[in-house]
Amino acid sequence: MNNSKLFIKAIFIITTIIVTFAPLATHLAQANQEANGISQGNSYEEIDAYIEKQLDTLKIPAASLAIIEGDKIVHTKGFSVTGSGGETPTPQTPFFIGSLTKSFTALAVMQLVEAGKIDLDAPVQTYLPWFTLADPQAAAQITVRHLLNQTSGISQIPGMLSLANFDDTPGANERQIRALATYELAYPVGSGWDYSNVNFNLLGLVIEAASGETYADYVQNHIYTPLSMEHSYTSKAIAQQDNLAVGHQQWFGFPVAVPNMRVPVASLPSGQLISSAEDMGHYIIAQLNEGEYDDAQILSAEGTMQMHQPAADASASGLGDVDYGMGWFVKNFDQGQLIFHHGEVPDYFAYMALLPEQDRAMVLLINTNHQLYSFALLETGEAAALQLAGVSPQPNGWNVLPKVMPFILLLPVLQIIFIIAALLRIKRWKTNASKRPGVVNKWLFHILLPTIINLLLVFTAVGILASGMLNFIMLFMGDMVSTLLISGAIALVWIFIRTPLILRALRKPGSDKKSRTIAVAQQVSV
Numbered sequence: 001m002n003n004s005k006l007f008i009k010a011i012f013i014i015t016t017i018i019v020t021f022a023p024l025a026t027h028l029a030q031a032n033q034e035a036n037g038i039s040q041g042n043s044y045e046e047i048d049a050y051i052e053k054q055l056d057t058l059k060i061p062a063a064s065l066a067i068i069e070g071d072k073i074v075h076t077k078g079f080s081v082t083g084s085g086g087e088t089p090t091p092q093t094p095f096f097i098g099s100l101t102k103s104f105t106a107l108a109v110m111q112l113v114e115a116g117k118i119d120l121d122a123p124v125q126t127y128l129p130w131f132t133l134a135d136p137q138a139a140a141q142i143t144v145r146h147l148l149n150q151t152s153g154i155s156q157i158p159g160m161l162s163l164a165n166f167d168d169t170p171g172a173n174e175r176q177i178r179a180l181a182t183y184e185l186a187y188p189v190g191s192g193w194d195y196s197n198v199n200f201n202l203l204g205l206v207i208e209a210a211s212g213e214t215y216a217d218y219v220q221n222h223i224y225t226p227l228s229m230e231h232s233y234t235s236k237a238i239a240q241q242d243n244l245a246v247g248h249q250q251w252f253g254f255p256v257a258v259p260n261m262r263v264p265v266a267s268l269p270s271g272q273l274i275s276s277a278e279d280m281g282h283y284i285i286a287q288l289n290e291g292e293y294d295d296a297q298i299l300s301a302e303g304t305m306q307m308h309q310p311a312a313d314a315s316a317s318g319l320g321d322v323d324y325g326m327g328w329f330v331k332n333f334d335q336g337q338l339i340f341h342h343g344e345v346p347d348y349f350a351y352m353a354l355l356p357e358q359d360r361a362m363v364l365l366i367n368t369n370h371q372l373y374s375f376a377l378l379e380t381g382e383a384a385a386l387q388l389a390g391v392s393p394q395p396n397g398w399n400v401l402p403k404v405m406p407f408i409l410l411l412p413v414l415q416i417i418f419i420i421a422a423l424l425r426i427k428r429w430k431t432n433a434s435k436r437p438g439v440v441n442k443w444l445f446h447i448l449l450p451t452i453i454n455l456l457l458v459f460t461a462v463g464i465l466a467s468g469m470l471n472f473i474m475l476f477m478g479d480m481v482s483t484l485l486i487s488g489a490i491a492l493v494w495i496f497i498r499t500p501l502i503l504r505a506l507r508k509p510g511s512d513k514k515s516r517t518i519a520v521a522q523q524v525s526v
Contacts (some may be wrong), residue, residue, distance in 0.1 A: 044075040047387050051364065054380045055079050057399045061248050061255050061367055064089040064277035067388065068361040071289050073281040091278035092231045094239045095365035096247065097350040098343020100280075101273040103287075103307070105200050106148055106327030108207050108218055110303045117210040120145040124202060127209040131177065131202070134184045141189040144206060147199040148326040149311040151192065153185035157469070159197030162267050163345075164471035172266035173201055173215075193312040193324060197270035200327075204269025215269050226296040227286060229279035236263050239274045247347025250370035251479045253405030261347050271343060280352060280363040288354055288361050308339050308354070319378075335389040342378050344369050346475040351381025360388045371476040376401055408480055411487045419494060422450075422502075429505040442506055447499055454491035454498075461488020 044067060055063055060081060067075040073091075080088040089095075112118040124131050124142050133139040138153065146152040162176055177198070186194055204215040211218050216234035224232050233239040248255035263272055275283070286293040287308075290301035299307075310323030310330045323330045331338045336357030343350040352363040364381045376398030383393035429436045437446060461484055464470060473481050 044077070047384050048077050048079075050387065050393050051077075051380065051384055052079055054376075054396060054399070055366075056081055057396075057402070058373065058376055058380075059250075059253065059255055059402050060377075061257075062087070062089050062245055063364060063366045064091065064093055064095065064245075065365075065384075066091060066277040066281040066284075066363050068281055068284050068288060070359050071285050071293070073278065073285070076277055076281075089245050089277075089365075089367075091281075092242075092276050094231050094233060094242055094244045094274045094276050095350065095367060096236075096343075096345050096348040097273055097275050097280070097365065098345045098348060099197075099271045100275075100341055100343040100350050100352055100363075101269065101271045102200050103327035103341055104219060104223060104273055104283075105203050105207070105215075105269045106307055107223060107299060108215075109144065109148060109203055110299055110307060110326070111222055112207065112210050114300060114303055118144060118206065120148070124206060127206045128177075128202075132181050134182050138185050138189055144203070146190055147203050147206075149193070150195055150199055150314070150324055151190050151312050152196070152199050153187050153189045153191070153194075154180075154183070154196045154198045155186035155194050156196050158183060159195075159199070159201075159270065160472050161469065162197055162201065163264050163271075164469075164475055165264055165266060166262045168263075168265045173205060173268070176266050177202055177205060193314050193316060195314070195317055195324075197267055200270035201267055207269070219273065223283070223298065224279075226298055227279070227282045227293050228296075229275060229282055232273070232275040232279045234268060234273060236274065244274065245348075245365075245367040247345075248368035249347050249478065250368055250373055250405070252408055253402040255368045258347050271345060275365075277363055277365055280365070284352060284354065284361045284363060288356070288359065308356075333386070333389075333391070335386075335391065338382070338385065340382070340385065342374070342381060344374050344476075349374060349377045351378065351385075353382070353385035355385065355389050358389050361385075362388060369476070370479075371473075372401060372405075372480075373398075405479070408483050411483055412490060415487055415490050415494070419490075419498075422498060426501050426505045436506055442502070446502055450498065451495060454495045457484075457488050457491035458495070461485050461492075464488075 047067070048065070051063065051065060054060075060079075062081070063079040065075075065077045065079070066073055076091040078089040078091070078093070109118060109120075113120055118127070121143050123140055124144060124147065125140055127144075131139060142152045158180065165172075165176060167175070180198070186192075207213075207218055208215055213221065219234060223229070231242055233242070236244065246257050246259050247261055249258050249261075250256070265272065282293050286296070286298050287304065291297055291299035291304040307326040308328055308330065309325050311326070312324045314322045314324040314329060317324075317329070319329060320331065325339075328339050328341055331340070336355065338353055338355060340351070340353035342352075347367070347369060349366040349369045350364070352361070354361045362385050364384060366377060369377070376396060379396050379398060383391075383396070387393060436442075464473070464481060464484060467473075470481070
């Protein structure tokens with residue numbers, strides 16, 4: 001820190017100068033820190049306290065934080081929620097980092113660009129001649145740069161589906177990309193932005209073709225090793241031998257450990273790398289310091305800067321007024337620029353951010369996730385990062401989730417209660433004609449309206465099943481999807497039972513006797 005440097009220099013100056021100028025130097029250093037959002041002595045404690053409060057409120061089992069200033073990791077912290085049953089992670093504890101992986105893939109591409117093995121503006125077919133889509137001409141137009149900037153025209157959906165494809169046999173990534181031969185682009189190549197894992201899975205194959213190494217070996221040899229990332233992995237099985245943090249899924253507002261969650265290995269280049277807070281600190285130092293960490297120069301200053309440059313309007317991401325670079329989102333705020341990315345897999349969440357103007361950065365790794373929780377966790381990560389720039393965190397509107405999520409269970413419970421109430425009402429109608437509703441009430445409130453409500457539940461369940469994304473959404477919001485499917489099934493059965501019961505109970509008195517008399521008369525006449 002500035003204060004420490006001034007002190008070290010001051011001890012070599014004569015006593016008179018120390019006495020005269022040291023108080024002024026200290027005051028100026030402290031003022032500089034406070035102007036940049038770091039109040040002396042308690043800056044990191046404030047960030048720790050904020051994160052700890054958020055984790056406790058959201059019932060997050062564990063997390064690991066690293067803060068970087070300049071070329072040093074200046075603070076690390078492990079968090080664990082009391083009663084979660086998990087150990088407090090150390091700076092060396094590995095976590096899945098989700099889509100933070102994309103910046104690693106982008107870095108690998110840029111390394112190969114600088115080595116003369118990849119041309120950013122060359123078509124993907126230069127490296128993967130077999131690559132094609134439903135429109136071969138469109139496939140031929142997609143370049144490496146389009147993939148890096150998420151402007152290929154490939155939509156988010158096939159990338160989401162790939163996360164639920166657990167084919168782990170050799171060549172899985174290539175097989176999934178070859179299956180796109182019948183895929184229609186969402187929009188013309190280069191004409192818009194859409195976040196898709198497919199873009200970066202494709203880049204993984206480009207890296208393999210250009211380097212002659214597997215993607216996993218390339219990352220290990222050219223990123224992990226030179227950056228001394230000794231607790232980072234491309235395999236879950238190996239990471240588990242190094243005390244991988246146990247992942248959790250959120251079910252109705254409560255974390256459920258899923259240590260045996262399968263990994264979609266074909267999506268390794270887009271979101272399945274594993275790292276620790278300390279190792280990510282090394283990686284971020286290189287990103288913050290023109291590609292340099294310690295004695296390793298993993299990319300030129302120009303190449304590093306190019307990765308962080310806004311290249312496409314990414315406001316469609318739902319993250320506000322942001323742009324996308326090469327594996328990084330870019331946002332402007334009053335104190336400067338925030339260069340960041342978040343990562344999600346079903347049982348982990350990660351967030352990293354660079355603050356170039358403040359020469360600071362941070363990474364936060366979390367061992368749980370849920371599609372709805374991702375908004376709360378993203379807001380937590382960004383608020384913690386902006387504290388490094390002097391921005392006070394605002395109340396997180398998503399903190400109500402743990403209180404609201406259990407109420408999802410009320411849907412089928414209420415259905416059962418209404419069914420019981422309806423059966424009791426029908427019984428009263430049968431035994432007491434005076435309790436029966438009139439014609440309008442019968443058809444409007446006892447038949448039409450309940451049928452519409454039940455049909456909505458049925459159509460919701462059918463829509464989920466027909467979407468082709470059931471496996472994916474079960475991974476990221478299994479509690480909600482399971483509840484909706486169960487409620488849809490109950491509604492479907494009740495529709496066919498309820499209406500005949502009501503109509504039979506509300507027949508006019510004597511109508512059954514009259515019907516039987518007519519039936520007997522018909523039989524006699526025959």
